[in-house]
Amino acid sequence: xxxKSLAALSVVTPLARKRPPPPAGLGESxxxxxxxxxxxxxHDHFSAADLPLLENYVRCVLLVSVCNEYLSDGILTNDxxxxxxxAIRDAQxxxxxxxxxxxxxxxxxxxxxxxxxxxxxxxxxPWETDPSNAKYFNDxxxxxx
Numbered sequence: 001x002x003x004k005s006l007a008a009l010s011v012v013t014p015l016a017r018k019r020p021p022p023p024a025g026l027g028e029s030x031x032x033x034x035x036x037x038x039x040x041x042x043h044d045h046f047s048a049a050d051l052p053l054l055e056n057y058v059r060c061v062l063l064v065s066v067c068n069e070y071l072s073d074g075i076l077t078n079d080x081x082x083x084x085x086x087a088i089r090d091a092q093x094x095x096x097x098x099x100x101x102x103x104x105x106x107x108x109x110x111x112x113x114x115x116x117x118x119x120x121x122x123x124x125x126p127w128e129t130d131p132s133n134a135k136y137f138n139d140x141x142x143x144x145x
Contacts, residue, residue: 019043023055029065030058037105050103057099060092067092 019041022034037054038046046054067089075086100106 020046020051020054022058023051026055026058027062030062033058033061046103053099053103057096057103057105060096060099064089064092064096 019035019038022031026034034054037058067085070085071083071089075083077083
């Protein structure tokens with residue numbers, strides 16, 4: 001067995017970080033959606049505490065898809081009432097929006113609104129370009145101008 005040099009021993013190899021695997025029970029389309037979502041973020045974006053939220057987000061997406069299939073013929077039943085899948089879909093869409101924000105899935109929840117890069121064209125605020133405009137933007141806090 002060959003001995004390793006001091007230089008070889010001093011090199012630290014980082015541990016390979018993997019994205020979380022899909023939980024059991026999501027099915028083929030759920031597993032594919034989970035994988036696609038996780039691929040869109042760095043390996044450390046989701047903590048262990050986020051995984052149940054992500055699982056429920058995927059389940060909401062799948063349920064909305066099923067509801068949309070039921071609603072493909074229309075939102076009213078034969079007797080003229082609203083299709084029950086409509087209420088289920090609307091509730092799941094609200095759940096999806098809430099979970100997506102908590103998981104920081106949309107770009108708007110990952111960047112700070114104060115960032116100049118988030119404003120159209122990277123434009124500065126009016127009081128940043130011309131300090132004389134500051135008096136027009138301090139009306140909520142009198143005495144700051």
